[in-house]
Amino acid sequence: MSGGGVLVIIPACNEAASLPHTLDEVRARAPGMDLLVVDDGSRDDTARAPHDRGVPVLRHVVNLGVGAALQTGLRFALERGYDVAVQLDADGQHDPSYLEALVRPVLAGECDVAIGSRFVARTSYHAPLTRRAGMLLFSGVVRLLTGQRITDTTSGFRAYGREAMEACQRDLPRDFPDAPFLITLARRGFRLREIPVEMRERRAGDSFYTLSKTLYYPYKNLLASLMAWLRRPA
Amino acid sequence: MYLTRIQLITALGAVGLAAAVLELVRRRRLTEEYSLPWVISTVVVAVLGLSPPVLAAVTGALGILYESSLVFFVGLAFGTIMLLYLSIKLSQLTHEHQAVVRELALLRLRLDERAPESGAGLSPGGRA
Numbered sequence: 001m002s003g004g005g006v007l008v009i010i011p012a013c014n015e016a017a018s019l020p021h022t023l024d025e026v027r028a029r030a031p032g033m034d035l036l037v038v039d040d041g042s043r044d045d046t047a048r049a050p051h052d053r054g055v056p057v058l059r060h061v062v063n064l065g066v067g068a069a070l071q072t073g074l075r076f077a078l079e080r081g082y083d084v085a086v087q088l089d090a091d092g093q094h095d096p097s098y099l100e101a102l103v104r105p106v107l108a109g110e111c112d113v114a115i116g117s118r119f120v121a122r123t124s125y126h127a128p129l130t131r132r133a134g135m136l137l138f139s140g141v142v143r144l145l146t147g148q149r150i151t152d153t154t155s156g157f158r159a160y161g162r163e164a165m166e167a168c169q170r171d172l173p174r175d176f177p178d179a180p181f182l183i184t185l186a187r188r189g190f191r192l193r194e195i196p197v198e199m200r201e202r203r204a205g206d207s208f209y210t211l212s213k214t215l216y217y218p219y220k221n222l223l224a225s226l227m228a229w230l231r232r233p234a
Numbered sequence: 235m236y237l238t239r240i241q242l243i244t245a246l247g248a249v250g251l252a253a254a255v256l257e258l259v260r261r262r263r264l265t266e267e268y269s270l271p272w273v274i275s276t277v278v279v280a281v282l283g284l285s286p287p288v289l290a291a292v293t294g295a296l297g298i299l300y301e302s303s304l305v306f307f308v309g310l311a312f313g314t315i316m317l318l319y320l321s322i323k324l325s326q327l328t329h330e331h332q333a334v335v336r337e338l339a340l341l342r343l344r345l346d347e348r349a350p351e352s353g354a355g356l357s358p359g360g361r362a
Contacts, residue, residue, distance in 0.1 A: 038339070056347075058339040064332055072336045079340070174332060 006033040006103050007082040009073030011066050012090035013040040019090050020049040026088065027053075029096035033086075033103075036076055040069040046090075066156070067177040074165045074172075083107060086159045094157045098197040102159045111193035112164045113185060115150065116157030118199050130214060138179040138221060145229040146186040150194060153179040157197060164190050173224065176217065180224035187228065240302050244283030252276040271319065275312040279305060 008026055012019055019037070026035060037050040041063030050057045058072050070087055077085035084106045088094045094116065102114045119135075138153045156177070160168065164185065171184045186192060255272045258264035282289045282305055293304045 056343055058343050060335050060339055062335060064335060068332050068336070072339055075336065076340065076343075174328075 004081065004083045006030075006099075006107075007036055007073075007077045007080070007085045008033050008096075008099065009036050009038060009070065009077065009085055009087050010090050011038045011040055011069035011073065011087065012042065012046050013063060013066075013069070014042045014044045014046060015090035016042070016044040016046045016048065018092050019046060022088070022090055022092050022096075023049055023053055023055060025092075026096045026099070030099040033099060034082070036073055037090075038069040038073045040064060040066070065175040067172050067181070068174045070177055071168055071172040074160065074168045078162065078165050078169070082162075084159055084161060085165055087156055089156050093199050093201070095198060095200060098157070098195070102157065102195050102197070105193055105195070106159045106161045109161075110191075112161045112190040113192045114159040115152065115155050115182075115192060115194045116197035116199075117150075117152035117155055117194040118197065119151040134218060137218070138225070141222065141225050142179050142182055142186075145183050145225060148182075148186050148192055150182055150192060152194065153182060155199075157199070176221060179221050180228040183225055183228040184231070187231070240305075241283050241286065241289075244305050245280055248276045248280035248283055252280070271312070271316055275308075275316075278308060278312075282308065 008030065010019070010022065010026075015022075023035065023037075026033070035050070035055045037047070037055055037057045039046050039057055039059040041060045047057045047059060049055075056076075058076060060069065060072065073087070074085055084103050086099060086102060088096065088099070098116055102116050105111050106114050135152065135154060139149075139151050142148060142150045142153055154176075167185060167188055167190065171181065171188075173181055182192060252273065255264065255269050255276065259266060259269045282292065286301075289301050289304065293301045296304065298304050298307070
């Protein structure tokens with residue numbers, strides 16, 4: 001359908017409240033980019049806002065997880081020939097004003113994955129202590145295993161080039177596409193680069209990182225990071 | 235022979251299990267693939283339970299003091315291996331399930347693009 005171009009992928013689960021604003025904002029700030037919503041098994045009317053605005057929706061009939069939703073979006077981007085795909089959260093945390101800055105280095109071939117990071121420059125972002133400790137830990141893990149300095153491993157605000165999209169069809173974990181995923185990409189020789197962005201408070205809904213996940217997250221991602229490092233890049 | 239009763243119970247249990255497994259396969263409620271470890275394990279337990287010389291030989295070779303302990307050990311080892319095998323299968327099914335859901339989403343959009351009048355993409359839940 002589209003030859004080249006940029007696709008903004010918005011994974012959304014029960015985001016009917018914040019999605020209309022997010023879609024309108026992306027349209028206003030990045031008029032040249034196409035939009036796609038991946039509805040990850042929502043039980044509310046998440047699909048209505050994109051439908052009313054003529055934005056295509058890919059709908060998972062059951063909830064699979066944010067990584068799986070991103071993977072579905074990237075498959076779409078590959079099939080329709082987009083050069084760059086950007087993940088943007090539905091909840092309004094990611095400011096579409098930064099889309100241009102995130103996409104530019106990937107389009108120019110300076111890197112394969114651009115990561116919108118809260119910490120490269122001084123920003124107003126303040127996380128709870130446990131979250132902060134986790135970010136520091138996984139930033140250290142990524143640095144130890146790949147030699148790359150990624151300060152914001154949990155940032156979902158990322159731009160992917162075509163080759164990285166293809167790798168994502170194999171390597172994207174279903175739940176958290178964070179540190180282990182970045183390690184896998186780095187091990188495959190993809191160039192990652194952090195771009196400073198400001199993140200905002202979410203507009204509505206609950207954070208993806210709930211209490212039970214706070215306990216499971218470090219276990220899963222430490223193990224997966226180690227495995228990503230041990231695995232021979234195919 | 236003070237082991238006779240436990241041997242009898244073990245053997246009866248093994249035969250009962252084997253019959254149940256074969257019956258499940260006959261009714262197609264259990265596939266041949268999944269029945270194999272069950273059949274093997276019931277044969278092993280039945281042989282050990284019915285034949286005191288074999289049981290004694292294996293028990294002695296492994297340095298186990300009580301022959302009945304060997305039977306329980308074999309059963310427990312089988313249970314553990316079977317659970318690991320099922321966890322592997324479950325992980326595999328999770329991957330396959332994800333691929334199917336993804337493919338369904340892509341096909342559904344393609345269908346909606348061809349027939350935009352239906353508005354079928356709207357209904358949430360899909361179970362209405």
